Amino acid sequence: VSEPGPIRVAILGTGLIGGSIGLALRDASGWSVTGWDPDSAALHAARNHGALNLASKSLADAVHGANLVVFAAPVSAVVDLFSQLSGAVEPQATVTDVGSTKARIVAEGERELGGRFVGGHPMAGSAGSGAAAASADLFLDASWFLTPTPATTPDSLRLVRSMAQACGAVVRECSPDEHDRLVAVLSHLPHLLAYGLATTAAHSVPAKWRSAAAGSFRDGTRVAASAASLWAEILMENRDETLRAMEAHGTWMDQARHALESCDCEALLSLLSHANVAKRAFPTDQSGDE
Amino acid sequence: VSEPGPIRVAILGTGLIGGSIGLALRDASGWSVTGWDPDSAALHAARNHGALNLASKSLADAVHGANLVVFAAPVSAVVDLFSQLSGAVEPQATVTDVGSTKARIVAEGERELGGRFVGGHPMAGSAGSGAAAASADLFLDASWFLTPTPATTPDSLRLVRSMAQACGAVVRECSPDEHDRLVAVLSHLPHLLAYGLATTAAHSVPAKWRSAAAGSFRDGTRVAASAASLWAEILMENRDETLRAMEAHGTWMDQARHALESCDCEALLSLLSHANVAKRAFPTDQSGDE
Numbered sequence: 001v002s003e004p005g006p007i008r009v010a011i012l013g014t015g016l017i018g019g020s021i022g023l024a025l026r027d028a029s030g031w032s033v034t035g036w037d038p039d040s041a042a043l044h045a046a047r048n049h050g051a052l053n054l055a056s057k058s059l060a061d062a063v064h065g066a067n068l069v070v071f072a073a074p075v076s077a078v079v080d081l082f083s084q085l086s087g088a089v090e091p092q093a094t095v096t097d098v099g100s101t102k103a104r105i106v107a108e109g110e111r112e113l114g115g116r117f118v119g120g121h122p123m124a125g126s127a128g129s130g131a132a133a134a135s136a137d138l139f140l141d142a143s144w145f146l147t148p149t150p151a152t153t154p155d156s157l158r159l160v161r162s163m164a165q166a167c168g169a170v171v172r173e174c175s176p177d178e179h180d181r182l183v184a185v186l187s188h189l190p191h192l193l194a195y196g197l198a199t200t201a202a203h204s205v206p207a208k209w210r211s212a213a214a215g216s217f218r219d220g221t222r223v224a225a226s227a228a229s230l231w232a233e234i235l236m237e238n239r240d241e242t243l244r245a246m247e248a249h250g251t252w253m254d255q256a257r258h259a260l261e262s263c264d265c266e267a268l269l270s271l272l273s274h275a276n277v278a279k280r281a282f283p284t285d286q287s288g289d290e
Numbered sequence: 291v292s293e294p295g296p297i298r299v300a301i302l303g304t305g306l307i308g309g310s311i312g313l314a315l316r317d318a319s320g321w322s323v324t325g326w327d328p329d330s331a332a333l334h335a336a337r338n339h340g341a342l343n344l345a346s347k348s349l350a351d352a353v354h355g356a357n358l359v360v361f362a363a364p365v366s367a368v369v370d371l372f373s374q375l376s377g378a379v380e381p382q383a384t385v386t387d388v389g390s391t392k393a394r395i396v397a398e399g400e401r402e403l404g405g406r407f408v409g410g411h412p413m414a415g416s417a418g419s420g421a422a423a424a425s426a427d428l429f430l431d432a433s434w435f436l437t438p439t440p441a442t443t444p445d446s447l448r449l450v451r452s453m454a455q456a457c458g459a460v461v462r463e464c465s466p467d468e469h470d471r472l473v474a475v476l477s478h479l480p481h482l483l484a485y486g487l488a489t490t491a492a493h494s495v496p497a498k499w500r501s502a503a504a505g506s507f508r509d510g511t512r513v514a515a516s517a518a519s520l521w522a523e524i525l526m527e528n529r530d531e532t533l534r535a536m537e538a539h540g541t542w543m544d545q546a547r548h549a550l551e552s553c554d555c556e557a558l559l560s561l562l563s564h565a566n567v568a569k570r571a572f573p574t575d576q577s578g579d580e
Contacts, residue, residue, distance in 0.1 A: 123504050143502040172502055185491045186503045190510035193483050195565035196542040201475045202568030204538060210572045212433040212462055213476045214413050217572075219509040220480035224569035228562035232555060239550045246547055248494060250540070252486040257536055260529045265522060272518035275485035278492030279514035282500045282507075 006032040009163065010066035012059060012081065013037055014046035016126060017098050018072030019134030022051030024167040027136045031166065036062035046131035060088040068159055071097035074230060075105055075237050082112040089113070094156035096120045096163075100183065101237040102147045102176035110151055118160040119147035119176055121183070122169055129227070137168060144169035145183075147176040184241035189249060191223050191231055192242070198224035296322040299453065300356035302349060302371065303327055304336035306416055307388050308362030309424030312341030314457040317426045321456065326352035336421035350378040358449055361387035364520060365395055365527050372402040379403070384446035386410045386453075390473065391527040392437045392466035400439065406446040409437035409466055411473070412459055419517070427458060434459035437466040474531035479539060481513050481521055482532070488514035 007030060011018045014037040025031035035052040036059050037043040047055040056062035059081070063069050069089055071078045078097050089095065095117045099105050102119045109117035124142040126133050144164040148157050164171050174182070198221040201213070235242050252271070259267040297320060301308045304327040315321035325342040326349055327333040337345040346352035349371070353359050359379055361368045368387050379385065385407045389395050392409045399407035414432040416423050434454040438447050454461050464472070488511040491503070525532050542561070549557040 123502065125505075143504075145502070172499075174499075182495060182499050182502065183504075185494050186499075186507045189490070190487060190504075190506040192543065192546055193487060193510060194506065195562050196539050196546065197480060197483060198569040198572070199542050199561070199565045200479070200535065200538045202571045204475050204535070205472060207571070209462075209464075209472050209476075212413065212435070212472065213572055214433075214473075214480075215415075216480035216484065216513040217476045218574075219512050220483060221569055221572070222509050223506040224565050226566075228559055228566050232559040232562050235546075235550065236553065236555055236558060239553070243547060243550055245490065245494070246543060246550075248490045249486050250543065252489050253482065253536060253540065256482055256486065256525075257533060260525065260533055260536075263526065263529070265526055268526060269518055269522040271489070272485055272522050275489045275514050276516075276518050279488040279511055281492045281497070282488070282503055282511070284508075 006030050007068060007159070008032050008034065008066045009068045009070060010056075010062040011035045011052070011070045011072055012062060013071060013073035013077070014042050014051065014131050015072065016129050016131065016133050016138075017122065017124075018070070019046045019049060019051040019131030020124075020136065020138035021070060021072060021098075021163075021167060022046060023049070023134055023136035024139060025163070026050065026053070028166040031163075034062050034066065042131060046134070049131045049134055051131055051134055059084055063089045063093070066090060066093055068163060069093055069095045070163070071095070071099075073097075074233055075099040075101055076233055078105055079108050082108055086112045092116075094118065094153075094159045096160045098122055100187070100234045102145070102179045104237065106147055106149060106176040110149065115151045115153040116156040118152055118156050119179075120160060120164065121145040121147070121179065122164070122167070123187070124169075139164070140168040142169050143172050145179050146171055146173045147179045148173060149175065180238050180241045184238055184245040188235055188238055188242045189245040191226060192235065192246065193249070194221050194224040195231075197221050296320050297358060297449070298322050298324065298356045299358045299360060300346075300352040301325045301342070301360045301362055302352060303361060303363035303367070304332050304341065304421050305362065306419050306421070306423050306428075307412065307414075308360070309336045309339060309341040309421030310414075310426065310428035311360060311362060311388075311453075311457060312336060313339070313424055313426035314429060315453070316340065316343065318456040321453075324352050324356065332421060336424070339421045339424055341421055341424055349374055353379045353383065356380060356383055358453060359383055359385045360453070361385070361389075363387075364523055365389040365391055366523055368395055369398050372398055376402045382406075384408065384443075384449045386450045388412055390477070390524045392435070392469045394527065396437055396439060396466040400441055405441045405443040408442055408446050408450045409469075410450060410454065411435040411437070411469065412454065412457070413477070414459075429454070430458040432459050433462050435469050436461055436463045437469045438463060439465065470528050470531045474528055474535040478525055478528055478532045479535040481516060482525065482536065483539070484511050484514040485521075487511050
């Protein structure tokens, strides 16, 4: 009996995430990685960085013969590329993506590609961008959400799962809606609070005092440096769940405001004590920098 | 001519902050440290940790002969102790504190002690508490606010300044009111946002998903573990400025909510782009963990 050949993976979009997947799969055994990017400089960078076995000149070339196609592009680009892909991809190939929101992308993906589309979202990132910042261990111990639906083909889910595991990630599966609800609270709301805190502080703190900011401010604004264009898209894409999370947080802030306004020490202490308990309900060694 | 003796410092309250000041001054030369704490176990711990040259049995014993008295106690305790102190402290001694808010404490301190009271606030902390967690380098490169007023005695300000510098801190001077305005935005608001985020998330995220939280959540909730009783007091003490900072942040959140509700991508992008600029206006290497 002959050995089975490597699993052929086509990565569409060879930036930080796509490049890191390529590096991780090339470090693992049993994967062969072809890349394509609409930006030839990005493709070149990924190849030079060692993230690809092969760089393709077109989307059609890249997906030809691929067992697994990975869209490593922003949500809007993925939805636009689905229609291009459906004519080019192999009939049996599995397709996944890495977008930060899942409900719409999975609905569109299943409409264009059927049950072989499996939504994915690795919870990892970096201050850098582009393939030059890519790293084989970007996903090590990070959560990688997969969002199967009743329509998902079991073999496709298995293949995407093994790819995420080969990247070193911890696979977590839930529905697209549940995913979007979770990330609204665990990622999108924290980003909004940080953007708002940085803006508020820059308005009211004179330049000479800015270096006096405490650790609570530094941590609370770290992700305010995250790319505005990327995050405007993510937040808009997940607007319903994000609005819900904002409302819940706003209600808490209103309670704190009311306690302060009415000098109600007991109410304030109760709010903060419950927050201490809430914080302890989350593990402290969460990984992933997104 | 005889060498001048060491400057005699009495530290009232020998927990994390008081203990760390003791350790830092004992590492520097020219200081002799006496400690007192109403909790004899805390006093014992500080002495065992090497933070004190001498442990006193009473406040009166500790301040007898001291050139500099440091209140290293929560704001409420400090205000209560002022009257006890004014009868016991040497007529020429300088007095300072380490409280997180300054307007009321400086007003009370000057009323009881006159211009030799200099308000202080080292912006440093630790996840630990008590003298056992104290460290000689807790204040290294951290901001240490001093809040002189027109009534402040210049020699007292100089003495407190040299003490903070001997601890390795960067001394920053402003009025008590300006201090409270700054920390409302740079520390108190970030704490409230973190407490609210932890509470919101614990309510809406099922236990099995809590380990999936991203870095933005971990950073955005780090200080939600800070002691509720201490922070309820700080926030209540600085309520006017904290409420003002909350209102400014709330206005930003309302703008973001409006942009999301009306699907106004351009408005959202503009908010986040300005936040990117705002974040860059703050140095990234701020020190201090408070």
